[in-house]
Amino acid sequence: xxxxxxxxxxxxxxxxxxxxxxxxxxxxxxxxxxxxxxxxxxxxxxxxxxxxxxxxxxxxxxxxxxxxxxxxxxxxxxxxxxxxxxxxxxxxxxxxxxxxxxxxxxxxxxxxxxxxxxxxxxxxxxxxxxxxxxxxxxxxxxxxxxxxxxxxxxxxxxxxxxxxxxxxxxxxxxxxxxxxxxxxxxxxxxxxxxxxxxxxxxxxxxxxxxxxxxxxxxxxxxxxxxxxxxxxxxxxxxxxxxxxxxxxx
Amino acid sequence: xxxxxxxxxxxxxxxxxxxxxxxxxxxxxxxxxxxxxxxxxxxxxxxxxxxxxxxxxxxxxxxxxxxxxxxxxxxxxxxxxxxxxxxxxxxxxxxxxxxxxxxxxxxxxxxxxxxxxxxxxxxxxxxxxxxxxxxxxxxxxxxxxxxxxxxxxxxxxxxxxxxxxxxxxxxxxxxxxxxxxxxxxxxxxxxxxxxxxxxxxxxxxxxxxxxxxxxxxxxxxxxxxxxxxxxxxxxxxxxxxxxxxxxxxxxxxxxxxxxxxxxxxxxxxxxxxxxxxxxxxxxxxxxxxxxxxxxxx
Numbered sequence: 001x002x003x004x005x006x007x008x009x010x011x012x013x014x015x016x017x018x019x020x021x022x023x024x025x026x027x028x029x030x031x032x033x034x035x036x037x038x039x040x041x042x043x044x045x046x047x048x049x050x051x052x053x054x055x056x057x058x059x060x061x062x063x064x065x066x067x068x069x070x071x072x073x074x075x076x077x078x079x080x081x082x083x084x085x086x087x088x089x090x091x092x093x094x095x096x097x098x099x100x101x102x103x104x105x106x107x108x109x110x111x112x113x114x115x116x117x118x119x120x121x122x123x124x125x126x127x128x129x130x131x132x133x134x135x136x137x138x139x140x141x142x143x144x145x146x147x148x149x150x151x152x153x154x155x156x157x158x159x160x161x162x163x164x165x166x167x168x169x170x171x172x173x174x175x176x177x178x179x180x181x182x183x184x185x186x187x188x189x190x191x192x193x194x195x196x197x198x199x200x201x202x203x204x205x206x207x208x209x210x211x212x213x214x215x216x217x218x219x220x221x222x223x224x225x226x227x228x229x230x231x232x233x234x235x236x237x238x239x240x241x242x243x244x245x246x247x248x249x
Numbered sequence: 250x251x252x253x254x255x256x257x258x259x260x261x262x263x264x265x266x267x268x269x270x271x272x273x274x275x276x277x278x279x280x281x282x283x284x285x286x287x288x289x290x291x292x293x294x295x296x297x298x299x300x301x302x303x304x305x306x307x308x309x310x311x312x313x314x315x316x317x318x319x320x321x322x323x324x325x326x327x328x329x330x331x332x333x334x335x336x337x338x339x340x341x342x343x344x345x346x347x348x349x350x351x352x353x354x355x356x357x358x359x360x361x362x363x364x365x366x367x368x369x370x371x372x373x374x375x376x377x378x379x380x381x382x383x384x385x386x387x388x389x390x391x392x393x394x395x396x397x398x399x400x401x402x403x404x405x406x407x408x409x410x411x412x413x414x415x416x417x418x419x420x421x422x423x424x425x426x427x428x429x430x431x432x433x434x435x436x437x438x439x440x441x442x443x444x445x446x447x448x449x450x451x452x453x454x455x456x457x458x459x460x461x462x463x464x465x466x467x468x469x470x471x472x473x474x475x476x477x478x479x480x481x482x483x484x485x486x487x488x489x490x491x492x493x494x495x496x497x498x499x500x501x502x503x504x505x506x507x508x509x510x511x512x513x514x515x516x517x518x519x520x521x522x523x524x525x526x527x528x529x530x531x532x533x534x535x536x537x538x539x540x541x542x543x544x545x546x
Contacts, residue, residue, distance in 0.1 A: 052418060052419070069419060069420055070421050072420075076416060076419045078413065078415055078416060082415060083412055083413045084412070087278065087412045087469075088278070088463070088466065088467045088469045089408070089412065089467075089468070089469055090467070090468065097408075097409050097412070097413070097416065100405065100406075100409055100417075100420055100422070101420030101422075103405075105406060105422075106402050106403070106405075106406070109405075133467035133468070135467065136467075153420070
């Protein structure tokens, strides 16, 4: 079973091409990092897969079916700065939003939905902040709330856009532990990530992206110096240092 | 003092205030308050055209005309923002003044016609709740009740749509349709209130109670209830005060009442009010001074 299949996906904003001819096939059960330089189209790739962009061509299948929000198969963590954190609501309420797809229009959340939301807050270590208004949370805490909301979706495939940006070290450890736990439960997780230092530790599958896919596969096969230089257009200085270190050793 | 008609007027004003307070909170959080202002001004040409076409001043007919030009104005603002380099503020200012200008021209034409100067359409500019007929108030009240009901039904969906539209779309909410519904209800709120409050100041009923209520809580449910209460209170006070002295229009009095509530909220609200915030800042500084002193010892 494939978690994600992308065929000939291209995206343009106005006249600028952002993604060109992207093709991907990734089996279920992997924790996948989407890696590439600034402007490579990483966030755009996720948004296009989730059917959020009008100007796209190509086909996307998730769990070998076209995306249908009513299936509740996909969970999503947007970039933290994508929302207005001064919005009047509290942490538990935001997590509960992850249940809205299951609850349905107009109906109220049930006691069970609230219990699930509370459990998800517990999973990210935020149960003590359930009643705290979201504007009063730190960046790391906001990110945990977003992750809890995605967990509350009880999805099979998760997409996360830069969940490690601007968070403290403890939050980063909590998030990666939860992602590995999701993988252990057989879920598939896709994470936009920009820190090359941690990428190989965090992910067992790597997609290297720079407007098109330059490599995709198990980390030990794809996360190589040559592939990285190709994705980053030969601008990776620290890679040269590691090379010279190797020759000295 | 509370004659039969004034009681009806009061009920109508309170329902209108609740409807505008609820709907206005969603528009305010969506940062669409000024679109409401343009939509309200744009109701004027619709009223004049409806009168010129049908030669009647039945409220439902005038409301229909107002709704059409209001909705057209909102659509034009969205079209300009979507299809040109103009930003929302310029588009709103442009559409508001053009529609209002057309409205004034048409109103002058109405007033110059023989029957027109008795039509009372001028009252639509600043509002005249106290002299509304009972049949008109029934229209106003049912329309306000419909708006209140819709705001309660779609509370959860609008909350998510405004907070995080991308996520909302991702879980299968019909975000575009919800947005259109909210805009349509804003137009309906305006159209409902124009005779009582007037086109120029109707937007104040959408904006001020919501903005004042925001100081009192960080919880959307509480903000909605507070905003509805402020709207109802301003509506009731405005109507009562303007009915005491026949020379006063309702709209300006309602705005003054709402603005007073806003000022009280701004200074004295315990959650986000000015005084409460200053005190918190001061306490925080003092604690740090004590801490630093302790560190130096």
